[in-house]
Amino acid sequence: MAAASSDTAIRTGRVARAGIYLFLLLFALFYLLPLFVMGANSLKPLGEITGGNMMALPSDWTIAPWLSAWSTAQIGVEPTGLRPYFWNSIKMVVPAVAIATVLGALNGYVLTKWSFRGDKVFYGLMLFSCFIPFQMVLIPMARVLGLAGIAGTTSGLVLVHVVYGIGFATLYFRNYYAAFPTELVRAAQIDGAGFFQIFWRIMLPSSGPIVVVCVIWLFTNIWNDFLFGASFADADSQPMTVALNNLVQSSTGVKEYNVHFAGAILAALPTLLVYVVAGRYFVRGLMAGSVKG
Amino acid sequence: MGFLDIDNATKSYGAVEVLHNVDISVQEGEFLVLVGPSGCGKSTLLNMIAGLEDITSGEISIKGRTMNGVHPSKRNIAMVFQSYALYPNMSVAQNITFGLEMHGTPKAERQAALGKVAKLLQIEPLLDRKPGALSGGQRQRVAMGRALVRDPDVFLFDEPLSNLDAKLRVDMRTEIKKLHQTLGTTIVYVTHDQIEAMTLSTRIAVMNGGYVQQLGTPKEIYDDPANLFVAAFMGSPSMNLLPATVRVADGRVAAEVDAPGGPVSLALTRGADALRARDGRRIVLGIRPEAITDPDGADRGSNALERIEARIDVVEPSGADTFVTLALGGRDCIARLRADADVRAGETVPLTVNMEKATAFDPDTEMRIG
Numbered sequence: 001m002a003a004a005s006s007d008t009a010i011r012t013g014r015v016a017r018a019g020i021y022l023f024l025l026l027f028a029l030f031y032l033l034p035l036f037v038m039g040a041n042s043l044k045p046l047g048e049i050t051g052g053n054m055m056a057l058p059s060d061w062t063i064a065p066w067l068s069a070w071s072t073a074q075i076g077v078e079p080t081g082l083r084p085y086f087w088n089s090i091k092m093v094v095p096a097v098a099i100a101t102v103l104g105a106l107n108g109y110v111l112t113k114w115s116f117r118g119d120k121v122f123y124g125l126m127l128f129s130c131f132i133p134f135q136m137v138l139i140p141m142a143r144v145l146g147l148a149g150i151a152g153t154t155s156g157l158v159l160v161h162v163v164y165g166i167g168f169a170t171l172y173f174r175n176y177y178a179a180f181p182t183e184l185v186r187a188a189q190i191d192g193a194g195f196f197q198i199f200w201r202i203m204l205p206s207s208g209p210i211v212v213v214c215v216i217w218l219f220t221n222i223w224n225d226f227l228f229g230a231s232f233a234d235a236d237s238q239p240m241t242v243a244l245n246n247l248v249q250s251s252t253g254v255k256e257y258n259v260h261f262a263g264a265i266l267a268a269l270p271t272l273l274v275y276v277v278a279g280r281y282f283v284r285g286l287m288a289g290s291v292k293g
Numbered sequence: 294m295g296f297l298d299i300d301n302a303t304k305s306y307g308a309v310e311v312l313h314n315v316d317i318s319v320q321e322g323e324f325l326v327l328v329g330p331s332g333c334g335k336s337t338l339l340n341m342i343a344g345l346e347d348i349t350s351g352e353i354s355i356k357g358r359t360m361n362g363v364h365p366s367k368r369n370i371a372m373v374f375q376s377y378a379l380y381p382n383m384s385v386a387q388n389i390t391f392g393l394e395m396h397g398t399p400k401a402e403r404q405a406a407l408g409k410v411a412k413l414l415q416i417e418p419l420l421d422r423k424p425g426a427l428s429g430g431q432r433q434r435v436a437m438g439r440a441l442v443r444d445p446d447v448f449l450f451d452e453p454l455s456n457l458d459a460k461l462r463v464d465m466r467t468e469i470k471k472l473h474q475t476l477g478t479t480i481v482y483v484t485h486d487q488i489e490a491m492t493l494s495t496r497i498a499v500m501n502g503g504y505v506q507q508l509g510t511p512k513e514i515y516d517d518p519a520n521l522f523v524a525a526f527m528g529s530p531s532m533n534l535l536p537a538t539v540r541v542a543d544g545r546v547a548a549e550v551d552a553p554g555g556p557v558s559l560a561l562t563r564g565a566d567a568l569r570a571r572d573g574r575r576i577v578l579g580i581r582p583e584a585i586t587d588p589d590g591a592d593r594g595s596n597a598l599e600r601i602e603a604r605i606d607v608v609e610p611s612g613a614d615t616f617v618t619l620a621l622g623g624r625d626c627i628a629r630l631r632a633d634a635d636v637r638a639g640e641t642v643p644l645t646v647n648m649e650k651a652t653a654f655d656p657d658t659e660m661r662i663g
């Protein structure tokens with residue numbers, strides 16, 4: 001009797017599992033559809049798009065739209081392609097992510113291991129900064145950048161993104177370090193390690209998962225930002241997102257949809273890459289605080 | 294003036310005082326155990342010695358040098374934590390030498406010191422492993438290695454064995470004791486396990502509610518507990534505390550204890566002079582289980598053996614001894630008989646009480662009388 005019932009349990013399990021996989025597969029296809037459309041159309045000559053079916057695979061494969069989007073397409077008034085703006089984005093994202101992550105880690109370290117009077121209030125205010133809408137700070141920020149003499153520069157954008165990124169970075173690291181055993185810090189103190197030595201030698205090397213989470217979060221947000229880029233950048237410091245907009249909005253000549261598709265994928269590639277490389281750690285890191293043994 | 298002096302030390306968190314005027318003087322080479330129930334302030338006191346917690350008032354000095362305001366790393370102390378606190382990202386070797394590195398010891402000397410400690414603790418094969426790949430006992434050893442390598446004036450241990458299983462705990466206990474005997478270092482050791490306290494220490498400070506209840510050698514603490522708390526806390530099974538009345542007749546001072554078959558009178562020898570003045574008053578009579586035995590198992594060296602008859606309620610053989618529960622003084626009273634004592638629950642048997650080991654307490658002040 002027991003054997004029979006466990007047998008049915010396994011069989012119904014299999015049916016349910018097949019159903020679940022089918023369901024997941026459908027959803028995966030659904031979510032992949034836009035990527036397919038972009039990919040397929042970026043590899044066709046323009047004529048195939050305007051005179052044919054958006055969903056069809058290219059009959060005449062070409063990488064010309066990609067080359068054009070990267071290096072020759074008209075961005076605003078200059079025929080530079082997206083390349084210079086790609087580098088602008090890199091020059092903005094890398095320092096901003098690095099600085100915000102390190103500062104967030106330091107904040108988390110201080111807030112959990114060197115608690116001081118009013119640290120809860122301080123932390124609350126840091127969190128508050130995560131929820132201030134971007135639009136609200138545009139004008140004050142423009143004024144600050146002007147006063148600091150870095151309006152319209154990449155450094156200015158880095159500053160803006162660091163200011164916004166610190167809130168989230170602090171949140172991540174504080175929660176992670178709250179579960180980090182304080183006895184380790186005390187042991188290191190007795191061993192004679194100072195404030196920064198404890199941070200570099202003990203805390204940071206054990207922070208891998210949360211560093212990954214923080215970097216992915218900041219990287220995607222800063223890379224994808226449009227508003228600050230459009231508001232605070234000059235022509236020679238515009239990030240990729242703004243340039244992509246200019247590419248698509250160019251009013252001269254015909255709309256080269258295939259080039260636009262290629263440009264859009266180019267703009268999304270770095271964040272995609274970050275997820276593929278570090279995604280595993282991302283999930284692990286998000287869980288770290290809650291299920292640590 | 295001792296090696297480590299704790300002089301009138303007090304600790305408050307805000308308005309709450311958690312340690313009250315602690316005075317302990319530790320001699321060089323002593324093994325002092327701080328023991329007490331959870332929350333009594335043992336760790337707080339240890340952390341104050343380490344410099345991890347400020348001292349609210351009073352003074353702590355090591356080798357005559359005041360430690361108030363001195364950074365933990367400058368006190369020449371080493372500490373073993375309950376969780377071991379091994380740096381997870383470093384190898385065993387790095388864990389052990391990290392403190393030396395931070396103190397600027399040259400690499401060659403560090404390696405020499407590491408080699409010596411690893412040999413002493415027999416952890417040489419583990420040096421390249423990360424703490425995550427060690428068993429509990431091995432971690433414990435590495436944590437001790439990290440403390441030993443610094444060659445500190447004072448070792449501080451905060452419940453170092455409480456994370457180990459029962460068998461390993463006993464082994465490590467012996468090892469710590471051996472280590473102390475070989476190296477002759479000064480140790481302050483926190484535990485809530487009174488057996489650890491008895492076996493390891495040269496002196497014990499029993500703490501409760503932020504007060505040091507009694508400070509003395511294990512024998513003093515065990516035989517002459519200063520008050521009811523110490524009497525009940527130290528010893529397993531714990532001391533029988535029986536309500537009794539003092540009766541003085543013909544120069545004989547006795548404690549009268551209620552029993553189902555009529556009151557039992559036990560002649561008091563210890564503190565008899567002080568008790569003589571309390572004729573008719575209530576006391577609490579403290580008798581350890583091993584002082585109540587079957588007549589054949591009684592201590593022949595004692596001059597104050599009293600015979601009583603008592604009914605046995607429960608028999609609990611433990612292998613080495615047989616513990617029995619008696620109805621005496623209106624509550625359960627535990628006696629320790631020989632392992633092969635032939636007794637059954639429900640029987641009334643003759644027993645011998647060694648009154649040389651009995652202690653009387655004042656029920657109001659809870660202090661020992663005499």
Ligand SMILES: Nc1ncnc2c1ncn2[C@@H]1O[C@H](COP(=O)(O)OP(=O)(O)OP(=O)(O)O)[C@@H](O)[C@H]1O
Pocket residue numbers: 306311329330331332333334335336337338485
């Ligand atoms: N930061 C703090 N603020 C307020 N009270 C505290 C603080 N730290 C400890 N206490 C209190 O001080 C008392 C002593 O704590 P301590 O950690 O020294 O106990 P313990 O004897 O080591 O106990 P255990 O055996 O559980 O480790 C406790 O009552 C505790 O609640």
Ligand SMILES: [Mg+2]
Pocket residue numbers: 335336337
């Ligand atoms: Mg404690």
